[in-house]
Amino acid sequence: MNKRSSWALPYFIFLVLFVVLPLVMILFYALQDGSGHFTLNNVTKFFTDKDALGTFALSIEVAIENTLLCIAIGYPAAYILADNKLNRSAVTVVLFILPMWINALMRTLATAELFTMAGVQLGKGTLLFGMCYDYLPFMIYPIYNQLKKMDKSYSEAAQDLGATPGQVFRKVTLPLSMPGVWSGVMMVFMPTVSTFAISEFLTNNKIKLFGTIIQENINNSMWNYGAALSFIMLIIIGLTTLLQGDQEAEETSGGLI
Amino acid sequence: MNAKKVIAKAYLWLVLIVLYAPIAFIVIFSFTEAKSLGNWTGFSTQLYANLFTGSMQNATGLQSAVINTLLIALAASIVATVLGTVAAIGIFHLHGRKKQTMTFLNNIPMINPDIITGVSLFLLFVFLGISQGYLTVILAHITFCTPYVVLNVMPKLRQMNPNIYEAALDLGATPAQALRKVLVPALRPGMISGFILSFTMSLDDFAVTFFTRGTIGLDTLSTYIYADARKGGLTPELKPLMSIIFLIILVVLLVINIRQSKQQNDNL
Numbered sequence: 284m285n286k287r288s289s290w291a292l293p294y295f296i297f298l299v300l301f302v303v304l305p306l307v308m309i310l311f312y313a314l315q316d317g318s319g320h321f322t323l324n325n326v327t328k329f330f331t332d333k334d335a336l337g338t339f340a341l342s343i344e345v346a347i348e349n350t351l352l353c354i355a356i357g358y359p360a361a362y363i364l365a366d367n368k369l370n371r372s373a374v375t376v377v378l379f380i381l382p383m384w385i386n387a388l389m390r391t392l393a394t395a396e397l398f399t400m401a402g403v404q405l406g407k408g409t410l411l412f413g414m415c416y417d418y419l420p421f422m423i424y425p426i427y428n429q430l431k432k433m434d435k436s437y438s439e440a441a442q443d444l445g446a447t448p449g450q451v452f453r454k455v456t457l458p459l460s461m462p463g464v465w466s467g468v469m470m471v472f473m474p475t476v477s478t479f480a481i482s483e484f485l486t487n488n489k490i491k492l493f494g495t496i497i498q499e500n501i502n503n504s505m506w507n508y509g510a511a512l513s514f515i516m517l518i519i520i521g522l523t524t525l526l527q528g529d530q531e532a533e534e535t536s537g538g539l540i
Numbered sequence: 541m542n543a544k545k546v547i548a549k550a551y552l553w554l555v556l557i558v559l560y561a562p563i564a565f566i567v568i569f570s571f572t573e574a575k576s577l578g579n580w581t582g583f584s585t586q587l588y589a590n591l592f593t594g595s596m597q598n599a600t601g602l603q604s605a606v607i608n609t610l611l612i613a614l615a616a617s618i619v620a621t622v623l624g625t626v627a628a629i630g631i632f633h634l635h636g637r638k639k640q641t642m643t644f645l646n647n648i649p650m651i652n653p654d655i656i657t658g659v660s661l662f663l664l665f666v667f668l669g670i671s672q673g674y675l676t677v678i679l680a681h682i683t684f685c686t687p688y689v690v691l692n693v694m695p696k697l698r699q700m701n702p703n704i705y706e707a708a709l710d711l712g713a714t715p716a717q718a719l720r721k722v723l724v725p726a727l728r729p730g731m732i733s734g735f736i737l738s739f740t741m742s743l744d745d746f747a748v749t750f751f752t753r754g755t756i757g758l759d760t761l762s763t764y765i766y767a768d769a770r771k772g773g774l775t776p777e778l779k780p781l782m783s784i785i786f787l788i789i790l791v792v793l794l795v796i797n798i799r800q801s802k803q804q805n806d807n808l
Contacts, residue, residue, distance in 0.1 A: 287705075291630025291642055294623055294686070298645040301683045305660030306648075312663050360555050369548040373801045375556075377793055382559055384740050384789045388765045389782050392774065393562035419559065469651065477653035480746060480766050494655050494747075501659055501751065506666070513659045524651055 309517060312510035325511035335496060335512070342493035345407075346475035349414045350422075353471050354464065356415065357422035361463075362456075364423070365430035376427065383420045391417060391484045398485075405487045413485040414475055421474075422467035429463025430456070465527050473520055563786060570779035588780045596777050605764035606781070609743060612674070612760060616681035617738035623682065624689025625731050629723065631690065632697040646687045657684055658751030665752065672754025680752040681742045688741070689734030696730035736796075740789075 316322045329335050363369045364376055382390065394413045395405065403409060437459065441451045479494035493516065500509030570588070574581045590596040594603065631642045649657060661680045665672050704726075708718040724731075746762035753763065768774050 288630055288633040288635075288638075290626050291634055291638075294627030294630065294690075295642065295645070297623065297686075298642075298648075301661065301664070301679065302645060302648050305657075305664040308663040308667055309656075309660050311667070356555060359551060363548045363552055366548075369545055370552070373797055374794065375552065377797045378556055379559070381790060381793060382563065384744065384793070385563060385786055386744055386762060386765065386782065388746055388762055388769070389566065389778070390562050392765070392769055393566045397562055397565055416559065416562065419555075473651075473653045477655040477747075479655065484769060494653075497655055497659060498750075501662065506663065509659065510663060513656055516653070516656060520651060520653070520656070 306517065309510050309513050312507050313514040315507055317507060325507050326514070328508060329511060329515060338491050338496055339493055339515075341490070342476045345410065345414070345492065346472050348411055349418065349475045350468055350472045352411065352415045353419050353422035353467070357419055357467065358426055358464070361423045361426035361430060364427050365433075379427075380420050380424050382416075383424075387417055388480055388484070391481045395484050395487070405485065406489060407486070410482060410485045410490055414478075414481065417481060418471045418475065421470040425466035425470065426460060426463040429460045429466075433459050469523065469527060472523065476519070477516060566779050567783045567786065570783045574776070587777055591777045591780050597775065601759065602764065602775060602777065602781075605759040605761050608674075608758060609760040609762075612678055612681060612749075613739050613742035615678050616685055616742045617735050619678075620682050620685035620689050620738045621731055621735045624686040624734055625693050625724075625727060627686070628690045628693035628697060628727075628730075632694065646690055649684045650687050652684075654684075654745065654747035655751075658748040661748070662751040672752055673756045673758055676752045676754065677749055677758065677760075680748045681745065684745075684748060685738035685741055688737045689731070692734035692737065693727050693730040696727045700726045 313325050314321055314323065316324060329339075360379065364379065370376075391413060394416055395409070398405060398409045398413075433456070438451050438455045441455045442448075446454065476492065477494040477497075478492060479498045482490060482492040483495060493512070497509055497512045497516070500506075500512060569580070571583055571585065572580050573584045573586045594600075596602075627642075627646075631639060631646070634642060652660075657680065661676070661683065662672075665676055670676060705718055705722050708722045709715065713721065744762070745760075746766065749760050750763055750766070753759075759767070765774070765778065768778070
């Protein structure tokens, strides 16, 4: 009797056409040679290509380091922001998420310029710090959201039952805030692996990340190899999403502003 | 004020200072004439004047990049808001497997990094032989914006009394009337935040635009900055432009948030 469920149909068709089909295209092109014949060469080429493998390993390493750095700096910030006793101002929260709305390329260029002016050599160190600038708000915001909607009576109960503040944090607050940390990881880890312009600016083209090789291949009309590299990235996305499981199921439903 | 609070405040301010250093840097150096960032040659508003009078190198390039960015963001976020709202109503009334499938599909564009969205759509357009330009960029932006509209409208549907819509129909409203007079007013806050989110994400996008704009020389602000920086010399007028954009965003966000927290206080 409920015909409103059919309202999902146009979007379903849209998603199949412009989300599912394009992903199938990645596989389609990855498994083809230049003249349209089926081949596995593009995928095997990656596993024998020392440069590509090295870049891939470096990208994963930088992404892990950047994610950990963002958690290390972002978690305490989110914790303080969400604590009514430590921070009562909504404006401070806005100030923390505001940089997300500034053009990332422009911010990155300015960061690189700041490093140069301070006499710091552009390289892996600046890459890591610059990335952390760029992605920190994306880590702080989901953790803040999760902590904010947490039922305070849990930690109060733990306190009443004799837990020390350290124990309350370790056994109650931290586990309950993990879904927020996971969404933060999703918003920081994959974008770090796949970024191209940002890493180019921050290292003056000295260090390439995985996104840069994909972009170079696609732009130089080597679509099939580019597609194969994208496919490998898709597999990693699939794995991280599986790892995350259903943790985030509901908590992304709030507005971002 | 106890020690814990002082340390907490100090930490927040330290992170904020570091976070804003590059932005402050742009704003400060927008008030000098030097060509390169970080070169101070005395206070001047020349760059602002250049920006508004168009007396600068490649003024038309930058102007059309700004106009393109705004038009694309406007078109994409309007379509995404309509499509996403209708979809959210549909998904809300789905059950079981179908609902799971739609939720899963809706999550894909949000999980996919920009480069995957960009490359996959690029390959699709190549495969279908569609020439790329404004239309493909707008389409691509709709793809990554709509899921956020769905997510913003969904909570409003949950809060709504499901019987009101039925009541409107029972009282003789056509479905179109019921949509306009009952559903849309109830969902409006979610639609507005979905729209604003879409608009800002579209403004900020680089990778997806980069892959779907084709070869007709279509530039948005992001691709313009990228090409400019790769050429070596960044157009100095970008500094005042960025400062102005930053100021507008700051004011809009602060106004929205202060109004929201006022409303919440009123409701209490």
